[in-house]
């Protein structure tokens with residue numbers, strides 16, 4: 143049996159800024175509107191998102207007998223001051239899979255458990271599990287917003303069959319009536335109402351990171367060549383965050 147306090151202490155020792163523990167059952171369609179997003183066709187040519195939908199919604203289908211999802215946060219902070227090469231903040235730092243995977247592995251070793259390491263490479267939605275584990279909420283721009291580091295965070299998980307003595311409660315949603323990111327997006331990619339959702343066919347980051355096709359002429363690149371920070375820069379919760387790496 144894992145002890146929540148011990149898991150969090152060890153996550154901090156490994157170097158994570160925060161850790162939350164969630165029970166590994168199915169996410170609801172309200173928590174993660176994946177099916178609605180696909181039905182709208184807003185995943186564009188991200189065909190892989192149509193595969194493994196059930197696993198993406200329920201980690202017990204990925205790791206049989208899973209009871210617990212240990213979620214961790216690694217903060218990277220806002221864009222470097224004075225940099226104007228069109229590279230988004232996350233890509234200004236060391237490639238995050240290279241940073242998080244070894245840290246997750248070290249945490250798993252410290253805890254002396256078996257468990258699947260997840261960091262954007264398996265069908266587990268990092269941000270939705272982080273929200274379930276009380277680490278923040280999903281903003282309208284569809285990123286996790288944490289209280290201390292805003293949305294300038296990378297995420298990872300360990301899905302394990304171990305039970306934990308205590309599970310964290312999901313964080314309260316705090317976007318309220320704000321629509322600053324919706325208004326800031328030059329391509330109107332962010333849904334103004336309903337569940338947080340992005341039409342990736344209108345998103346700069348989709349063309350600069352995922353899609354080998356050229357950006358359509360009616361999509362404004364906002365000056366970005368890798369990723370896009372425009373919606374994050376507009377968010378009130380990101381205004382006072384200092385560079386952390």
Ligand code: SF4
Nearest residue numbers: 327345346370372373
């Ligand atoms: S990343 Fe850029 S293009 Fe994509 S939704 Fe945010 S502001 Fe719009």
Ligand code: SF4
Nearest residue numbers: 281282317320323377
């Ligand atoms: S800009 Fe406003 S609506 Fe968008 S994620 Fe931030 S708080 Fe939420």
